[in-house]
Amino acid sequence: MTLNPVFSKLAGTRFASALALAGLPEEVLERLSLPKSVRRFSLPVRMDAGGLRVFTGWRLVYSDCFGPTKGGVRFHPATDEDDLTSLAFRLLLKCAVNALPHGGAAGGVRVDAKSLSPRETEQLARGYLNALGAEAGPDVDILSPDLGTDARVMGWMADQYNTTRGARVPGAVNGKPVALGGIPGRPGATARGAWQVLRAVLEERGLVAQGLAFAVQGYGSAGGHLARVLQKNGLRMVAASDSTGGLHCADGLDAEALWQAREAGLTFAQMEAPGAVRMTPAEVLAVRADLVIPAATAGQITAEMAARLQCRMILEIANGPIRPDAEQAVVERGIEIIPDVVANAGGITMSHFEWAQNRGGALWTAEEAAARLDTRMIATASRMLQVSRDRKVSPAVAAQLLALEQLSAALAL
Known part of the structure; x- marks a missing residue:
């Protein structure tokens, strides 16, 4: 099957692989080809x-x-x-x-x-x-x-x-703010969901979270919250950045201290950390770490950057952080991609909860919202990993197969 150039541009290698396996009707593909x-x-x-x-x-x-x-x-x-x-x-x-x-x-x-x-x-x-x-x-x-x-x-x-x-x-x-009908726990929802997904993947691979090294490009609401969650669960942050610059320390950076400095209005270009050396935001992606977390903007992992990566996993918190022309190089190097459509879905899932709460007139506590989020994220990660095992594909391709299955059912009517 010849892949529509629209899909190559939008979703890259993983989507092409899933399409080849899914066997979608041509009419469904046609309906998906334009907004x-x-x-x-x-x-x-x-x-x-x-x-x-x-x-x-x-x-x-x-x-x-x-x-x-x-x-x-x-x-x-x-x-x-x-x-x-x-x-x-x-x-x-x-x-x-x-x-x-x-x-x-x-x-x-x-x-x-x-x-x-x-x-x-x-x-x-x-x-x-x-x-x-x-x-x-x-x-x-x-x-x-x-x-x-x-x-x-x-x-x-x-x-x-x-x-x-x-x-x-x-x-x-x-x-929205909670006082205007927002839901408690929304700011940290992406990070909470990402941790549940990462934990499921680590368990599937027989890896222990304690002591794993990670680097975060993009220390904003999603990346900064996630860094703190991972540190609390025993992982070690070795590099981090915002748009102004980055810091690297192989012995570890204090995720909480950097978050407090950010909240106080400092940028990474202004921050200091014991034993840390300065680097550019792009260089943060290329440090030696078990896990690299692109959490800034799309397309940060280029073909050139793919050749420099020194990690075993990429946890996609930004949307589309790997450029379509770079994804195959990442895959060929044996680096596992934990895909954005699952890894960063905590935010949109909590957003859905807010919508449902507003429509139904309910008021959920922070604990109720967090418990519901955990249940949803664990279930999605489990489905992705099950398809990955059954179809003998990567989790990134498995996630696309799950999506295409749902889209085919909805668009073929």
Whole structure:
């Protein structure tokens, strides 16, 4: 079978391998080859200095075959339509493999969120929601946080949605503050879910977590939380970075101390750590470690970087951190990939819980939400590993097979 170039670009080697095994009907492949809708709009913002700037925003819906779509809104200078198309497609796969009743969407604004004041950010957030009009809502397309957006930004969007509708509709926006209908435990959900998946894979491979060395590229909400979780469970962090720089110490870095420094407003370029040497964010990926965790942006592991890796596993916390043209090189070197569609699904799963809680009027405690998340993540990891054993494929390909099975059932009707 000749692979549609669209799929090669969006999902890489693992998706191609799964397609070859899945035997999907041509009509299903045809329906998957293009997003359902793409919207581009201009967003004027009155800056604090008095001038006007117009930013470009997008919202892309790939498919709503499973239910109302769900996807993040990022405020990031590298945002573009190609990037969002890939994100929305991967999110569709993520919903499929994790049996979530949502389609895949993605959106954002091309802007450096760090350059905006709170007032300017609020204007942009409310303007973005207004631009979506009737195409946002709990039964249509649900917005969630992503790069450059957080609970406060989602709170502004939720308030704007309520204002324009003249009603309180908490399920339209996820990732809100708890006081506005958010769910306890959302900030650390990706990390909690990733740990459950990693633990299942380590057990499958007969490996003990205690003492394993790991490196994290991207010490933000997901990567920083995960580093602390792994350290608490006996793993040793040997390198970490944010966008400004990285630190490396073979004897170990204190994940909690670095998190506290981050929370205090320091960047890695400003941080100090005992025995640590400085390196670039890219170099963090190439340190000697049992586990490398790309948790920054997509495409950080290039073909050149694939040749430099010194790890036995990659835990994908960023979406699509391995470029499609580099994935085969990673696989051929015997490095196991724990795929993003499962590894980082804790965030979207908790986001789904928030939506379900809002729709049903329930109020879950942090303990209830965490227990439900653990159950879902362990079940998904177990299914992935079972398919991997039965079909004699890698977990990364197995996850794609699970997703394609669900998509075929939904799209072949």
